[in-house]
């Protein structure tokens with residue numbers, strides 16, 4: 001935590017926050033929270049992060065940006081809610097459900113047989129030499145692999161392990177085809193596979209284990 005605005009991030013859930021265990025048990029889907037321009041707000045933050053990644057500000061400009069950001073942070077401080085009622089992660093109408101921490105993806109098909117999505121790694125997902133950081137590739141697989149597991153079992157699971165094979169370079173700012181699916185299930189264990197393609201070229205594939213949470217499990 002920086003400077004003068006200490007923040008208790010562990011804001012307790014309210015009584016009507018429908019959660020149980022490690023993830024929300026009763027996923028109340030709404031596209032209302034955060035208002036009609038929430039997606040544009042998230043997009044502006046992503047664009048800002050793109051600029052930050054490549055900008056070399058003067059001392060004066062850095063100070064100006066710091067002042068502006070302090071004002072914005074103070075504005076958001078007035079509206080912080082617990083994680084269960086934050087729109088980030090539940091806005092199914094937005095790329096990556098409005099979750100700012102994820103590379104933006106859009107789902108084209110999803111069900112018990114798997115998930116098809118298009119992901120775009122942004123400029124701020126740069127690893128080096130103009131291509132995506134491998135960790136960000138793994139994040140895309142983790143979320144979309146978890147989604148394939150969730151759609152199979154109709155409940156939540158946590159990642160046990162996740163192996164990524166980086167087969168070729170993963171470009172930035174390019175729509176990439178992601179597919180994740182349940183390869184097999186043994187009780188609570190869901191063995192998930194996934195691929196990311198740039199056109200016909202395989203960029204990476206995934207082999208993961210997700211474990212369905214028991215009721216109330218953290």
Ligand SMILES: CCCCCCCC(=O)SCCNC(=O)CCNC(=O)[C@H](O)C(C)(C)COP(=O)(O)OP(=O)(O)OC[C@H]1O[C@@H](n2cnc3c(N)ncnc32)[C@H](O)[C@@H]1OP(=O)(O)O
Pocket residue numbers: 142143144145146147150157158159160161188189209211213214217218
């Ligand atoms: C739609 C949105 C999707 C979002 C998806 C995001 C998913 C995430 O990122 S989750 C965050 C990262 N993951 C974590 O933090 C998980 C941390 N670990 C845990 O909480 C626990 O270890 C947990 C819940 C995974 C499993 O614990 P528990 O419920 O006690 O199960 P446990 O009895 O140990 O294991 C169940 C089975 O899985 C096996 N198993 C567990 N972990 C592993 C592993 N890493 N490798 C291989 N097998 C494993 C066990 O051997 C056991 O097998 P069997 O039934 O054949 O004996």
